[in-house]
Amino acid sequence: MIETKKLTKRYGDLIAVNEIDLSLAAGDVFGFIGPNGSGKTTTMRMIATLLDPDYGEAYVCGKSIYGNSREVRRLIGYMPDAFGVYEDMTVTEYLEFFAAAFRIDGPARRKRCEECLELVDMTFKRDAYVDQLSRGQTQRIGLARTLLHEPEVLLLDEPASGLDPRARIEIRRLLRRLGELKKTVIVSSHILPELADVCTRVGMIEKGNLLVDGDVREVMRKARESITLQIRVKDRTEAAAQLLEQADEARSVTVDGEGTINVSLKPGVEDYTAIPQSLLEAGFAPTLFREEEVNLETAFMELTKGVQQ
Numbered sequence: 001m002i003e004t005k006k007l008t009k010r011y012g013d014l015i016a017v018n019e020i021d022l023s024l025a026a027g028d029v030f031g032f033i034g035p036n037g038s039g040k041t042t043t044m045r046m047i048a049t050l051l052d053p054d055y056g057e058a059y060v061c062g063k064s065i066y067g068n069s070r071e072v073r074r075l076i077g078y079m080p081d082a083f084g085v086y087e088d089m090t091v092t093e094y095l096e097f098f099a100a101a102f103r104i105d106g107p108a109r110r111k112r113c114e115e116c117l118e119l120v121d122m123t124f125k126r127d128a129y130v131d132q133l134s135r136g137q138t139q140r141i142g143l144a145r146t147l148l149h150e151p152e153v154l155l156l157d158e159p160a161s162g163l164d165p166r167a168r169i170e171i172r173r174l175l176r177r178l179g180e181l182k183k184t185v186i187v188s189s190h191i192l193p194e195l196a197d198v199c200t201r202v203g204m205i206e207k208g209n210l211l212v213d214g215d216v217r218e219v220m221r222k223a224r225e226s227i228t229l230q231i232r233v234k235d236r237t238e239a240a241a242q243l244l245e246q247a248d249e250a251r252s253v254t255v256d257g258e259g260t261i262n263v264s265l266k267p268g269v270e271d272y273t274a275i276p277q278s279l280l281e282a283g284f285a286p287t288l289f290r291e292e293e294v295n296l297e298t299a300f301m302e303l304t305k306g307v308q309q
């Protein structure tokens with residue numbers, strides 16, 4: 001649905017996007033993560049045919065961005081990070097205005113506008129003025145506008161920025177829904193954990209380079225140098241920690257203020273079944289035994305180590 005090959009954009013000496021290869025299928029919700037200025041917007045604008053690459057290719061549903069901009073734009077819904085709304089227009093008028101621009105005419109126009117309002121949960125504001133909506137509501141109307149022409153591909157540039165936690169959750173719910181509708185979605189953010197549970201895939205970009213691209217879990221795994229186990233025992237925590245220090249798999253053992261023993265395993269160790277066994281054999285009663293989760297924030301910091309110039 002979206003394919004890029006060595007997609008590149010330069011501004012003078014600055015390489016804003018450097019030979020990015022992407023391949024996304026229907027139903028993929030791709031979290032495009034990177035700090036400010038890393039090249040997310042530039043990449044999306046090239047795919048949306050709003051900016052010419054210096055080098056490389058991009059295809060949307062098999063159509064090259066070169067020479068097919070009309071068709072490609074028809075296939076794409078692009079939501080920029082900042083977009084204006086007009087004054088003195090109700091939500092319905094606003095959507096109908098854009099639906100008309102997409103040549104959705106007759107009774108189908110109102111129907112489609114209503115469907116999109118339902119999808120973003122905004123039917124209750126259909127008669128409100130667009131310049132009187134909250135930021136979260138404005139974002140949702142922006143998304144409704146992006147969906148009007150039933151695009152196969154959605155490019156959403158920081159749709160959750162500046163939203164309160166509740167509005168963020170709603171945007172995430174919408175992203176999931178778009179994946180279920182088999183759309184191909186690229187959604188950018190510099191807030192990492194925000195995307196972890198809604199994206200099927202994640203790519204991390206830094207200084208124009210796509211450092212990682214893959215399944216969310218796979219990326220987390222790559223980011224994790226070694227496994228850390230979190231263990232609690234019913235009593236005799238210090239004694240248990242001393243025993244764990246003797247384990248062949250353990251690199252270091254610490255106990256935090258809440259009595260959780262953190263056992264950092266040696267790099268490459270994946271099988272640690274001997275550890276719970278040794279605890280049980282020594283008469284300890286484990287009440288907690290789990291691998292520490294790596295969140296996207298940690299993953300990003302690990303994976304971008306040394307890339308900063």
Ligand SMILES: Nc1ncnc2c1ncn2[C@@H]1O[C@H](COP(=O)(O)OP(=O)(O)OP(=O)(O)O)[C@@H](O)[C@H]1O
Nearest residue numbers: 011016034035036037038039040041042043081190
């Ligand atoms: N028109 C332009 N002229 C010169 N440099 C530009 C232009 N547009 C973008 N850049 C530079 O290209 C780099 C990538 O910018 P881009 O907007 O793609 O980043 P981004 O990842 O979307 O950032 P943000 O999270 O801040 O939106 C930045 O260093 C930016 O300053």
